[in-house]
Amino acid sequence: MKELRSAWVVFRFECRRTLTLPRLMFGLGLALFPAAIVALLQYQGAHLERDERGTIALFLLIPEVVCLMGLLLWAAPLIHAELEARTWSYLAVRPVGRGSILAGKYLAAVVWTIACAWLSLVLCQFAGPVGPRLTWVLAALVPLSCLTYGAIYVLLGVLFLQRAMVAAVAYTAILEALVAWIPAMINQFSVQYHLRCLMVKWMDLPGPQAGSVEQRLLFSDAPAAWHVVVLLGATAILLTAAAWILRRRELVKADEI
Secondary structure, eight states: OHHHHHHHHHHHHHHHHHOSHHHHHHHHHHHHHHHHHHHHHHHTTOOGGGSTHHHHHHHIIIIIIIHHHHHHHHTTTHHHHHHHTTOHHHHTTSTTHHHHHHHHHHHHHHHHHHHHHHHHHHHHHHHSOOOHHHHHHHHHHHHHHHHHHHHHHHHHHHHSSTTHHHHHHHHIIIIITTGGGSSSGGGGGSHHHHHHHHHHHHHTOOOGGGSOHHHHHHSOOSOHHHHHHHHHHHHHHHHHHHHHHHHHOOOOOGGGO
C-alpha cells in the first residue's frame, strides 16, 4: 500500500511537470500529424472510405507512430533524466523509492501518450471519414499499444542508461518496423504483430484463412483474447524485470563519487 501511495505521488508530480508550454505544444503537434496526413490523402483524392486503406493508414499512424513517438520521448529516458538532473541519488534513498519512481513515471508517460493518441483520433474525425467501429477499435488499441511499448522502453532505459534513446530507436527500427513484417514466426515477437491481429479480428477484415501462406504468417487464427493476454502479460513481465534490475543497480555518475 505504501508503494502504491508513493507511486501515485510520483505520477501526480510528473503529470504536473508535463504541463509546460513546450511539452504541450509537442503533444499537440504529435496529435495533429495523423489528421494532417489523412486530410492530405483525402485532398489528393485517395477516397480512403472506399476500401481498407483508411483502416491501415490510421492503424499505422495512431497506435503505432503517435504512441511510439510519445513513449520514445517520455518513457525511454525515464531514469536517465533523473541522473542528468542529479536528483536520482536523493530520490533512490527514499523508502520504496526506486520502484515508486519507476511506476509513477511509467504511468505518467503512458497516460499522456494515450491522451495524445485519443486527441489525434478525435482530430482525424474532422480530416476524413472515420467510421464509429474503426474509431472504437483504434481507441481500444491505443492503451494496449502504450502499455506494452512503454514497458519495453522503460526496460531498455534501465538496461542502457546512457544510451536509452539509441536503444529504443534501434528496437523500434529493427523489431517493429522490419521484423514485424517478415512472413515468418519471428514476427510474433513484435508488439505490432499482435496489434495488427487485433485490428483484423475486431474489424472483421479478411483473415489468414482467406489468403496465401505469407498472409497466414503475417496474421493469426488465434482469438482476440489471446493477443490481449500476450500484450498485458508481456507488459507485466517487462515492468517486473525493469523494477528488479533497477533495485539492484548502483546508479551513480562518475563525477558524483
